[in-house]
Amino acid sequence: MYSEFDREIGEERVEQERQARINAASAALKQQGREQCGCGATISQARRRVHPSATRCLECQVIVEKEAYLK
């Protein structure tokens, strides 16, 4: 059986996790995307709408993801 104490600890943990998720979400929002990729290409409006924090053009993103996959 759970005691009152255990239940309070559990509720506190749930609250902490909820707060951590909110912090992560607002940090992601604050992380501004860029209009231009490091390669000089302009990141399309459509891409930035889907990925507001994108800092690479689609071509560079594909390369980065392929490299990460191959590692």
Ligand SMILES: [Zn+2]
């Ligand atoms: Zn690029």
